[in-house]
Amino acid sequence: MLRLITLLVAMTFSTIASAEPLASWADGPTKTAITAFVTAVTTENSPNFVPPPERIAVFDNDGTLWVEQPMYTQLAFIIDRVKALAPEHPEWKDEQPFKAVLAGDLEALQASGMDGVTKLLAATHANMTTEEFERIAGDWIASARHPRFERLYTQVVYQPMLELLDYLRANGFKTFIVSGGGSDFMRPWTERVYGIPPEQVVGSQIAMRYEVQNGTPVLMRKPEIAFIDDKAGKPVGIQRHIGRRPILAFGNSDGDYQMLDWTTAGAGKRLGLILHHDDSEREYAYDRESHVGRLDKGLDDAASKGWILVSMKRDWSQVFPAIGTTGAQP
Amino acid sequence: MLRLITLLVAMTFSTIASAEPLASWADGPTKTAITAFVTAVTTENSPNFVPPPERIAVFDNDGTLWVEQPMYTQLAFIIDRVKALAPEHPEWKDEQPFKAVLAGDLEALQASGMDGVTKLLAATHANMTTEEFERIAGDWIASARHPRFERLYTQVVYQPMLELLDYLRANGFKTFIVSGGGSDFMRPWTERVYGIPPEQVVGSQIAMRYEVQNGTPVLMRKPEIAFIDDKAGKPVGIQRHIGRRPILAFGNSDGDYQMLDWTTAGAGKRLGLILHHDDSEREYAYDRESHVGRLDKGLDDAASKGWILVSMKRDWSQVFPAIGTTGAQP
Numbered sequence: 001m002l003r004l005i006t007l008l009v010a011m012t013f014s015t016i017a018s019a020e021p022l023a024s025w026a027d028g029p030t031k032t033a034i035t036a037f038v039t040a041v042t043t044e045n046s047p048n049f050v051p052p053p054e055r056i057a058v059f060d061n062d063g064t065l066w067v068e069q070p071m072y073t074q075l076a077f078i079i080d081r082v083k084a085l086a087p088e089h090p091e092w093k094d095e096q097p098f099k100a101v102l103a104g105d106l107e108a109l110q111a112s113g114m115d116g117v118t119k120l121l122a123a124t125h126a127n128m129t130t131e132e133f134e135r136i137a138g139d140w141i142a143s144a145r146h147p148r149f150e151r152l153y154t155q156v157v158y159q160p161m162l163e164l165l166d167y168l169r170a171n172g173f174k175t176f177i178v179s180g181g182g183s184d185f186m187r188p189w190t191e192r193v194y195g196i197p198p199e200q201v202v203g204s205q206i207a208m209r210y211e212v213q214n215g216t217p218v219l220m221r222k223p224e225i226a227f228i229d230d231k232a233g234k235p236v237g238i239q240r241h242i243g244r245r246p247i248l249a250f251g252n253s254d255g256d257y258q259m260l261d262w263t264t265a266g267a268g269k270r271l272g273l274i275l276h277h278d279d280s281e282r283e284y285a286y287d288r289e290s291h292v293g294r295l296d297k298g299l300d301d302a303a304s305k306g307w308i309l310v311s312m313k314r315d316w317s318q319v320f321p322a323i324g325t326t327g328a329q330p
Numbered sequence: 331m332l333r334l335i336t337l338l339v340a341m342t343f344s345t346i347a348s349a350e351p352l353a354s355w356a357d358g359p360t361k362t363a364i365t366a367f368v369t370a371v372t373t374e375n376s377p378n379f380v381p382p383p384e385r386i387a388v389f390d391n392d393g394t395l396w397v398e399q400p401m402y403t404q405l406a407f408i409i410d411r412v413k414a415l416a417p418e419h420p421e422w423k424d425e426q427p428f429k430a431v432l433a434g435d436l437e438a439l440q441a442s443g444m445d446g447v448t449k450l451l452a453a454t455h456a457n458m459t460t461e462e463f464e465r466i467a468g469d470w471i472a473s474a475r476h477p478r479f480e481r482l483y484t485q486v487v488y489q490p491m492l493e494l495l496d497y498l499r500a501n502g503f504k505t506f507i508v509s510g511g512g513s514d515f516m517r518p519w520t521e522r523v524y525g526i527p528p529e530q531v532v533g534s535q536i537a538m539r540y541e542v543q544n545g546t547p548v549l550m551r552k553p554e555i556a557f558i559d560d561k562a563g564k565p566v567g568i569q570r571h572i573g574r575r576p577i578l579a580f581g582n583s584d585g586d587y588q589m590l591d592w593t594t595a596g597a598g599k600r601l602g603l604i605l606h607h608d609d610s611e612r613e614y615a616y617d618r619e620s621h622v623g624r625l626d627k628g629l630d631d632a633a634s635k636g637w638i639l640v641s642m643k644r645d646w647s648q649v650f651p652a653i654g655t656t657g658a659q660p
Contacts, residue, residue, distance in 0.1 A: 053527055130569055174529070187573045197383055198573030199504070199530075205570055210562040210588055217592045219569050226570075232540040239460055239549050240535055240556075241571060243517045243528030258540055262547045 021167040024160040024318040030310050034164070037271045041247065042171050048269040050247055052172035057248040058202075058238060058259060059161070061179035061186060063293040064252045064275055065194060067146060067156040069284040071106075071292060074181050076153075077140055081124040089123075098123070122223030126206055130184065130219040138188035151323070154193045159321045164250075165194055173248070176200045178237055180230035180255055184221075202241040204229045234259035252277065253293040260298070260307055272307035274298050279313040351497040354490040354648040360640050364494070367601045368501050371577065378599040380577055382502035387578040388532075388568060388589060389491070391509035391516060393623040394582045394605055395524060397476060397486040399614040401436075401622060404511050406483075407470055411454040419453075428453070452553030456536055460514065460549040468518035481653070484523045489651045494580075495524055503578070506530045508568055510560035510585055514551075532571045534559045564589035582607065583623040590628070590637055602637035604628050609643040 025031040040048040041055065062068035082092070082101045092098030097116035100108035109116065125133065146156045165175050177186060177196055183203035190196045207222040229237040235258050238246065249256070249263035252275040260272040274295065278285050287295040302309050312319065355361040370378040371385065392398035412422070412431045422428035427446035430438035439446065455463065476486045495505050505526055507516060513533035520526045537552040559567040565588050568576065579586070579593035582605040594602040604625065608615050617625040632639050642649065 053521060056529075176529075183570070183573060191383065199386075199506075199571065201573060208566045208569060210565045210592070212591070217565065217588065217595050219565055219592075235540045235547065235549055236538045239538060240513070241529065243513060243531060258547065261542070262540070262549075265547050 021170070022160070022163050024163055024316060026315050026317045028315060030308060030315040033308050034167075034271070034273075037248070037269065038168070038171050040269055050268065053174075054244065054247065055168075055171070055173040056176065056242060056244060056246040057168050057173045058176045058178040058242075058246045058250070058263065059165070060251040060253070060256045060259070061177050061181055061203075063277065064250055064256070065157055065161050065177070066153065067149070067283065068252075068293045069277075069286065070147065072181070073153050074185050076144065077137065077185065078120050078124050080140060080144060081136070082120070085123065118223065118225075121206065121225070125182065125185075126221045126223035128221055130208065130221060133184055133221055134188050137185050141189050149320070151320070154189055155323060156320060157193055158316070159318050160316045161250075162194065162321060165196070168248070169195065174200065176202060176238075176242060176246070178202045178229065178234050178249075178259055180204055180228070180233075182206070183229075202229060202237045204233075230255045232258050235262035238262065247271070249273070250275070251298075253295050254297050255293075257298050257301075261305070264305060264307065272305065273310055274302055274307055275310045275312060278311055279316075279319070282319045283312060351500070352490070352493050354493055354646060356645050356647045358645060360638060360645040363638050364497075364601070364603075367578070367599065368498070370599055372501050380598065383504075384574065384577065385498075385501070385503040386506065386572060386574060386576040387498050387503045388506045388508040388572075388576040388580070388593065389495070390581040390583070390586045390589070391507050391511055391533075393607065394580055394586070395487055395491050395507070396483065397479070397613065398582075398623050399607075399616065400477065402511070403483050404515050406474065407467065407515065408450050408454050410470060410474060411466070412450070415453065448553065448555075451536060451555070455512065455515075456551045456553035458551055460538065460551060463514055463551055464518050467515050471519050479650070481650070484519055485653060486650060487523055488646070489648050490646045491580075492524065492651065495526070498578070499525065504530065506532060506568075506572060506576070508532045508559065508564050508579075508589055510534055510558070510563075512536070513559075532559060532567045534563075560585045562588045565592035568592065577601070579603070580605070581628075583625050584627050585623075587628050587631075591635070594635060594637065602635065603640055604632055604637055605640045605642065608641055609646075609649070612649045613642060 022031055022034065040046060041050040043049060059065055062072050066073070079101050082098055086092055086102060089098070092102060097109050097112035097120055100112060141153060144153060145151060146153055149156050168175055175196055177190060177200065179186065181203050183201050183205055186201050186203055187198040190201055191198065204225065205227045207224040207226040209220045209222055211218055211220055227233065227237065234256065238259065245266045246263045247266070248271045249260045250273040251260055260274070264270040264272040276287065276295065277283060286293065287299055352361055352364070370376060371380040373379060389395055392402050396403070409431050412428055416422055416432060422432060427439050427442035427450055430442060471483060474483060475481060476483055479486050498505055507520060507526055507530065509516065511533050513531050513535055516531050516533055517528040520531050521528065534555070535557045537554040537556040539550045539552055541548055541550055557563065557567065564586065568589065575596045576593045577596070577599070578601045579590045580603040581590055590602040590604070594600040606617065606625065607613060616623065617629055
């Protein structure tokens with residue numbers, strides 16, 4: 001009986017704790033703008049009211065929901081896969097872009113261009129079934145660690161963003177990822193980590209071919225890019241997949257510019273947000289000059305477009321979740 | 331006060347009425363198979379239990395959720411659009427496939443082949459923004475009528491299927507359309523008619539281009555087919571859009587064969603259903619020889635694949651909704 005009471009008390013406290021929305025957002029104009037927007041669109045009989053089915057919120061992933069420095073996580077995955085597969089491919093020692101990957105020569109890798117990307121995709125993302133790729137990507141994400149923070153990649157997601165996703169969903173929003181990363185690279189873990197199911201992940205995609213192998217249908221991943229969900233591709237991806245215009249968009253780089261513009265140009269109340277990485281101590285500080293997640297035009301235009309620049313340093317009281325909490329489970 | 335009581339009583343009765351699931355399905359093995367499947371996958375601690383997020387159900391549209399005879403509704407839309415636009419295009423009188431459409435010559439239209447389809451799409455589905463197309467398609471569907479039943483097309487949807495969609499959703503399923511028809515042709519009305527929101531509509535798609543016109547971002551529809559969601563394209567569309575394999579698929583033609591095969595080949599309990607149009611009195615009777623919605627291989631293989639052949643004549647006590655009821659509102 002005492003155990004039961006203890007459990008009930010613990011549950012009550014945990015409910016209270018999680019009922020405090022946006023706990024890791026510092027009090028100030030950013031947090032106020034977010035809550036004011038949500039209040040406005042969810043208040044019935046208000047001129048800004050938006051019915052729940054139209055409460056679509058879209059989030060970039062790399063640099064918005066999780067760390068994208070020192071390199072996109074999907075590139076870290078590619079490098080690890082090339083290393084793992086290298087023993088079966090002795091020819092890679094002398095063949096670009098594999099040689100560059102194996103030598104850790106990122107400059108030579110970059111020099112290999114689109115041809116290099118296609119070869120890497122073919123070797124690491126294609127010529128296998130969708131289920132094989134899902135298993136490989138899922139296994140990797142369960143064990144690979146971020147080089148600086150020495151945490152699983154699913155533990156270098158941003159605590160304030162997890163809270164924002166929860167807060168929006170609690171207010172009747174449907175949350176989507178709209179990322180330049182590969183849909184099928186994200187889908188094995190987005191539900192567990194972000195509470196975003198596979199069908200709400202819009203990303204870049206490679207071509208697939210349906211085949212029946214010995215009576216068993218499979219989807220083979222082809223070494224061809226079918227869709228790039230970045231820059232002007234993001235509004236296209238949103239229309240193809242979601243079929244209506246979001247009312248809230250959150251990004252962090254110029255790759256998100258068109259998604260923000262498309263979202264906030266719609267009629268009625270809209271919210272556009274850009275995460276500004278200005279915290280080298282707790283995470284990274286980069287914008288106009290960065291090769292990864294460059295933010296230049298967005299920084300120039302945010303004020304005139306009415307987009308909110310979120311300062312990681314000023315607006316977030318905590319960056320990463322405590323290990324072992326929801327969302328950061330391996 | 332009496333008014334209030336009357337209202338409450340009315341609400342109670344309407345709740346009871348709508349609580350009777352699958353009311354238009356005749357008692358018999360088909361209805362039993364559906365309810366047994368749903369019970370099996372929703373019973374916790376049963377070996378067949380499927381957690382709610384994985385309860386994905388996919389439905390073909392033409393001939394499965396609504397009438398597809400004597401021609402696909404989207405073709406009726408194209409013909410009406412060509413007629414409406416003809417005064418601005420005097421040259422169409424002598425130019426195929428427009429000449430065939432204006433003369434009602436379906437044979438000549440068919441003879442114009444893929445080149446004809448592309449020209450018709452360009453004239454009726456493209457070279458406009460997504461919002462313009464949505465308005466045109468939405469206006470048309472609000473007024474065009476089926477030639478035989480003289481009802482709006484949204485009123486020649488199948489009442490038993492509306493009930494099945496409701497029943498599945500009440501049991502934690504997420505319902506998707508996976509159709510060869512155009513996503514953007516269906517999305518303006520699927521939520522109102524089927525309770526399926528735009529983001530759960532997977533269909534064929536034309537290419538789009540993001541543009542900023544005088545400072546306003548738009549998505550221009552290009553006269554190019556980007557994706558055909560039919561036959562072997564259906565499992566591809568499911569993977570691209572939903573990212574996991576459904577546990578229930580419902581179709582009516584050989585265009586749904588691969589979707590059914592992909593769905594039911596997955597591990598665990600699965601359900602595949604094919605609507606057999608065998609009711610010329612209340613609707614239409616067609617299968618192996620039909621140009622529209624041909625069902626041939628599916629008819630041969632249903633038994634060996636374990637797919638249920640739903641007989642419209644035997645299994646449905648009612649075909650269309652009463653005018654004015656939910657789902658059939660114009």
